[in-house]
Amino acid sequence: MRLVIAKCSVDYVGRLKAHLPLAVRLLLVKADGSVLVHSDGGSYKPLNWMSPPATLRTVAAADSELEEGVVEQWIVQSTKQDDKLIINIYEHVHESSHDLGTDPGLIKDGVEADLQRLLAAQIELLGSGFTLVRREYFTAIGPVDILARDANGAAVAIELKRRGDIDGVEQLTRYLELLNRDPLLAPVRGIFAAQQIKPQARVLAADRGIECLTLDYDTMRGVDDSASRLF
Structure with missing residues (x-):
């Protein structure tokens, strides 16, 4: 340069x-x-x-x-x-x-892979009694980010996004339609989890019977104590 x-x-x-x-x-x-x-x-x-x-x-x-x-x-x-x-x-x-050499590129913190890894390790954030089945659960149309079971043993598919919008809800809907054809899993319900979820996505998720969950990335990785906040 x-x-x-x-x-x-x-x-x-x-x-x-x-x-x-x-x-x-x-x-x-x-x-x-x-x-x-x-x-x-x-x-x-x-x-x-x-x-x-x-x-x-x-x-x-x-x-x-x-x-x-x-x-x-x-x-x-x-x-x-x-x-x-x-x-x-x-x-x-x-x-x-100055010869700056080859740049390795930007490595983003808080990408979906990080959220997936942290939520899999802290599966109890989904609710009491939840257990992890596996990450990247394969389907014919792509991998579901996390497949878990709730306290009653029912299957739950979780789609993770940094910023949740309507497209993410549509994606999870397609996964749920396919997973519910599997007699070994059905009935399967869905959770749409993200750091931020747009209001339109929440409305669509509620209409589809999908639960929304907002994730606090800093708390999940242990750099912020939400319990000690004033606000």
Whole structure:
């Protein structure tokens, strides 16, 4: 990654036009060909940018007739369309390059696999007397996140989501229709469990006879004591 702090103006020319007047900014040139223009504010969003694939051509003042005061011009051209990002640099403040290597990618905390693992280990959160049959219970249309039995020995299918919406309820409905064809399991009821459940999903679940359960992820992984909260 190439980092350049420079006093510059920026023009975006193409499907739309945009202009950034003269100011000191951070220019990022990434290995994937993208170029981003940042200020010292505005959070993480760049003021302007060119997405890859793109080419960067540098024009020096000595090689061309640039505007007065411009020491270097960057022309960032999209290779997919006619859009251009034109950066006129009036003063270089700092420049450095760094090889960041291959990024392993974002590993999200609290994904459905984590919720599944924690709920399987704390199956009593579903209610007193619940026992785990297995995680990832296979069906012909996909695996049910958790299959359990309640205190009366009845089978219960649990579908887990980080954010529960109507699609999740529909998914669990399909699982229940299939599981209830199995004489060794039927009758099977469903529990739709998530960290957040949308009101529309709750209404649909109630209409389908499916129970909703809101999971407190921090409490489940032992980093928050819900009993000691004031609110």
